Amino acid sequence: MNETIFQSPFEMKRADKKALIIEELKKLTAFHKDHCEPYEQILTKVPFDQEIASMEQMPYLPVQLFKMLDLCSVPKEEVMKTLTSSGTTSQQVSKIYINRETSELQSKALVSIVRDFIGKQRLPMIIIDTKNVIKDRKSFSARGAGIVGFSNFGRNHFYLLDDNMEIDWDGLYAFIEKHKGERIFLFGFTFMIWQYFFKICRDKNIQLPLDNSILIHGGGWKKLSDESVSNEIFKQSLLEQFHIPLVHNYYGMVEQVGSIFMECEHGHFHTPNFADVLIRDFDTLEPVTIEKKGIVQVISILPKSYPGHSLLTEDVGTLHGEDDCPCGRMGKHFTIEGRVPKAEIRGCSDTHAYDQQNGVNV
Structure with a gap:
């Protein structure tokens, strides 16, 4: 991975970024397929074509799977820390296994x-x-x-x-x-x-x-x-x-630590060089056009120790444009409107509120 992508995180233009993301996603998908058995089993049901040319065609995992499966692509002795999503006593939590390379x-x-x-x-x-x-x-x-x-x-x-x-x-x-x-x-x-x-x-x-x-x-x-x-x-x-x-x-989200999307002074979240988003239709899961609401898919080229590089979230968002935000930052800019109806409650600090109401100390 070229280290220059970290030097100016919002200056890479559309064509260059697309080429970088697709190439890295191919490598990550192939690597995790070879080193994470549950992920490999999933991909047998969703065939992966090494020659596909767009992010929209890349396989993705529903983020909820990290609560149901042990998804790790490195030997356990290489795991330096384990991150957990928020959860309550009645909910399972995601476990994200981080090795040194991913942490860095x-x-x-x-x-x-x-x-x-x-x-x-x-x-x-x-x-x-x-x-x-x-x-x-x-x-x-x-x-x-x-x-x-x-x-x-x-x-x-x-x-x-x-x-x-x-x-x-x-x-x-x-x-x-x-x-x-x-x-x-x-x-x-x-x-x-x-x-x-x-x-x-x-x-x-x-x-x-x-x-x-x-x-x-x-x-x-x-x-x-x-x-x-x-x-x-x-x-x-x-x-x-x-x-x-x-x-x-x-x-x-904890499933993609590091690849956060910061809000600019115009109220838009921005995708950095090493991450991206897609918005998918609620019913068909096909990508939707600009200014249309849908389910947010988050993409990151950082996860080396677990298959978290392409995830379908439970969040509703709208894409507003690419390389044309008034703040001057390159990349897609979008907003989040909340959770998909009936999605399980989960958030960085919602847990504390939930447990306080139910008399549980956290």
Whole structure:
């Protein structure tokens, strides 16, 4: 894989990117077919043609299969960590097996994407979560994996919430005072930010001087949708309460860590050089045209240790264009409208909300 794809993640134009993605997908599909028996058995029912010339023809897996099958393409002794999707006591979770090569590619990808939005300098960082989420370094939940990944862009990390999911007020005020005049980076999962930070401060009428800060967040939209909180309401609420001028949502999943899709200033998610999306018809699963809703298929050339390179999600999305977003970034740009009706509830931070309601500690 050419390392230059990580240097400027949104500058590769359509023809070059298409050629790269197709070539890498062919290699990955062939490799996983030879090294992951369940995947090989699946492909016997969905024949794979090495000569196919488009992403639309590539075989894909429903993301739910990672909850049902043990999908790993490397010897277990090469697995350095196992990531798990969110789940409840009544749900199975996905298990994603990561070896060193895949981990390094995921890290390079995440670094290239995030630096495009916040710059190369590591910033004082507030993590809107509890440190308990990352205790086990060999087995991460989606929340834990996100925190560890994004922590690389910060310094002097401050975890906002204590073990009881309550704000550490003394620590917060000390952090803000210490870094007065500096740009601050905030990270958290959408529901956690809304429930345990914004709503608490709103109810206590506490405003914070975070006017020189940037917030990146993702996951947990199911709960906020139930409360009729849109992306626009979320941003405006944080601006009014905390004076945060830059808020970027991202779309991603534990089954394709590293290949996140960041939201630009025009409200569009963007595909980087090493990832792509297709939108498929709800009934026929055929690819749909621009501005038509369908099921989102996510594509990544990063997964070397498990067959997660082409996945059909449970999410509804709309493709708005390619290489023509007003922000100037190349690649496809799209939006997400929610989950496919009756799809199993699963999200980076929905788990916490669900378990709190059912009296289960996480």
